[in-house]
Amino acid sequence: MKLKIQGPHGLLRETDGRWRLLPEDASSQPILETSGGPFVIGRAEDCSLVLPEGERFRSTTSRWHCCLLEDSGAWSVRDGTLSPLPETGRPKPSISGTLVNGRRIGSETTLNHGDSIEVGPWRFELLLHDGAPAAALDAGDILKDVAGGQGRRVDAADPKLKETFGQLHELVQRLAQIPSIEESLTTLLSYTTGKIEAAEVASILIAHAAGGFDVRLAWQKNLGRVPDFRFSASLLQSLPPDQSFLLESKMQTESESMRVQDISSGLLLPLWGKGERLGVFYMDNRRNGHTFTESDLYLGSAIASLVSLQLTLEAQAKITRIEENMARYFAPDVVDRIVEQSADGTVIGLEVQERDVTVLFVDMEAFTEMSRSKTPREISEILNPYLETVALVIQREGGHVNKFIGDAVMGIFGAQPGETDQDPARYAAQAVRAALKIPETWAAEAEKRRLPAPRVRIGINSGRAVVGNIGYSARLEYSVLGDTVNVASRFEKLAPPNFAAVSEATRALTIDLFEYESLGVKEIKGVGKLEAFKPLREVS
Template structure:
């Protein structure tokens, strides 16, 4: 049985050991033929010495050839030496059929093992045949007459070929198992690192870590001045509510709120900068931008979607005993410095600048469930949204008044093209339908639910108007 040390060699090293095995087995075949008087060479010891020394000469030469010419050329030279030996072997074995054929098979197997092309294999065979005829000519052999070999020689030849092929197949199977084990380990490591990367990615905006993975962004201290649309919101009355609630209840509401708002920001292409208490800072225009106007419109769409989502959240929170939670939103468009700020050991991808502060001040000045925008944002979105001028406001921290506008809704033309949101609210009744989010295969189910609700409402109406049945 082969030692595991040989099986663990790389293919090039194993090929050398395999060649030793091949020539050792050829030597056994020749000794068997010599012992059974199947061959009668004039100088048998010279033939034995040649068979014994050739693999050592080949391996010594291959090392030097590989260093000088590279493996592909060295491999072809070694195979030509093997082809020359095959011609020498046929003459030495006196053209005994079985030993000759099996050594030729061994030569072809060895060539295939080292990945010789079919053209290269044909060249080796032609070279071997040419060398055979050349040696026959030099040695004065006029006729090449193949003969049968004694049974013992044939059996030993077949056994030797079987051993030679088995050694290669055992190594191949071991190598395949080794590769599969390594692949499994690599897959486990990749899965581990992907899981870890997914966990770490939650501490940074998805657009940033995705651009880092794609090689578009480097994790180094760097920033640039860029025109952005900045969104700032907070929950009205959250500070007072936090004094009344237990920490666990407060954390539940806050995380529930952040989960839904962040999902809306992601769908609209916003970069979530940070969470500050109950406030959220989001900006549009970096690292991905569709242009100033489209970025501003996407931000407004996102803000309106958040107000609609808050209606659902308020109903859910109301059933849990938390009432009256509303948000205020401020939006501004202007130039900020955006990029990595901090140190080489710890950094944050964020924005800084006056226009970022202006968005925060607009949010503070906004009323509940109101979207308050600056003049610069208004100029970009006025053709798509109905806006109500709120006049100039003196905002805290700013030396001059700021002209502000309130987003009322989409323009009629914009509604016709993009409004796929249905929203009705009555006392005890709230219907929201987002046709952009509804899957086509869920349309029938939605219709079935609406029909069930309609049927239930009709039953309730009949219940509270029993006299109707006597009017027929």
């Protein structure tokens, strides 16, 4: 195994066999070599590779940062100390983590030739053999010939396919132990090029719902990940999505790129999940002259099923994370409606539009003064339960939390994604109902947690507002803008402690539902004089 340091740094082998990293020393050799593991990397002097010591490195690298482990010629990396701590029975993790190919690892991770390993500010390339690293590959011309080969449909009930699945028992067990989808896909491609003799290159090409394909991952036998894999997306789009394409014999017409790469045959397999086309599992042959056989078709189809399963699991995990994130801002019924409509292929209307809404602002009284007398930890122990309590009340009453601004909460009623009908009176009633419940709910929650319960002030206003995705393509926020929002924010400052100040627009929509008391006519900055009202109780 060899490690190549990236950047203008050097590696020095000392008399006792240890290696030392020399920063900004291009005169030393850039590659170290070791014949076996464990190989420990860190700042401690007993490490296999000793990293630089000093104040600026102590915040990014640990004394025993990570270790490379070897088992029958296969290498893996694990973050933290080599030996477990007696108190926990686990290795002590490093201060900044260990990254493989830009991803922070959470457990022991299999390594492949060409992988990047990052330890604090230091980046290494792993070299497991003397071959040149995988270069850019272009499969554009190759695809034309492969697609012109023999089209085949492989039935899921085919006995040959069932027999092939039985051979993959050990692989399936390995996949079950791998924590990340990316590593699972890497394992499947590595397994493919190892078990299918003709497969010099294997790639997962992902289909878009709107058309076109992207490379998810490409792998070359004995060389590892292919950094730049090119292909014809339009050709793939034109192929029947439920057929495999097997080119068994030497290609009849050879372009210059094919002669250089010595392509002899290829195999395309469909990737499907939950009734939808996920993409294509692509394989071709380079240099060794082998051709794909019918047995390769069945083994490849079985592996393609495992690839499809991994992609489906990844998509489901993303949906689950999206649901969890949406549930923090929207009421559960709204989240269910968005997910349901998305699953049916309905486009959720998040475009900017003008709607009738009711806006509610909640602010904690004297929060700034309280912050000066408490530690950040003490503040968070009060603030987080408070924000959670307010958000839950807003959601239960049918609104959604638009944003947190320090100790302030902005709630919106009537701007739910996917909602087509408008009912301004209902939105206003929901907001006033929430305003009546927030002070008493927060006081009860604070008492239960034995926390101080600072009083709150609430402002409410109803009217037309601009609703939708606000921002730019890389950073959009579903939000509400306009005078309706500004007035609600101003009214919050007018509210008595633990009460709400409601505008005439909101009161007019709910006059038959709630009992109000006038707070008088107030000067609203940037607006003028408006009368404010305090809701006292809901009329039975």
